[in-house]
Amino acid sequence: MIVRRLHEIEGTEREVKAPTFTSRRFLLKRDGTGFSLHDTILYAGTETVIWYKHHLEAVYCIEGEGELEVVPEGPSFRIGPGTMYTLNGHEKHLLRAKTDLRMICVFTPALTGREVHDHEGTYPLLQEEQLRSESFSEIAMEKKGGH
Structure with missing residues (x-):
């Protein structure tokens, strides 16, 4: 059994910060559940281009207002x-946060916690061998400007 509280994650390696969001990662690949679970805050007034080519994601909004646009041709959906x-x-998409958005996100396959969005908005499919040999900062440097 795994029990975690948000305050236990904040300020640890499970809290990943980027220019447009902060993601608190409750469950990761190493937890062995087959999926990862995240509590993510997208900052008001930001846009994030996202394209999960290697993962499926389900998102549930619990706070805030925003818009999801499938790119390049739409449609768009109001998020609240x-x-x-x-x-x-x-789907490649653009997520616009009109106010701070708080989202609960589930990924499969599970994220390792060290993924960084690349120039396309994609998370790489990291393998455990990479985790043993690379640090988060090394991966981030390779992605140059990813989040």
């Missing part, structure tokens, strides 16, 4: 408390 969406077709 009680809205769930899933990217079951690996």
Whole structure:
């Protein structure tokens, strides 16, 4: 059994900060559940381009207002408390936060916790061998400007 509290994650390696969001990662690949679970805050007034080519994601909004736009051709969806969406077709999308958005996100396959968005908005599919030989900062430097 795994029990974690948000205050135990904040300020640790499980809290990943980027220019447009902060992601608190409750469950990761090493936890052995087959999926990862994140509590993510997207900052008001930001846009994040995301394209999970290697992962499926389900997102449930619990706070805030925003918009999800499938790119390049739409459609767009209003996001607010009680809205769930899933990217079951690996859709490239733009997430705009009108106010701070608090989202609960589930990924499969599970994230390792060291992924950084690349220039396309994609997380690489990291293997455990990479985790043993690379630090988060080394991966981030390779991605140059990713988040």
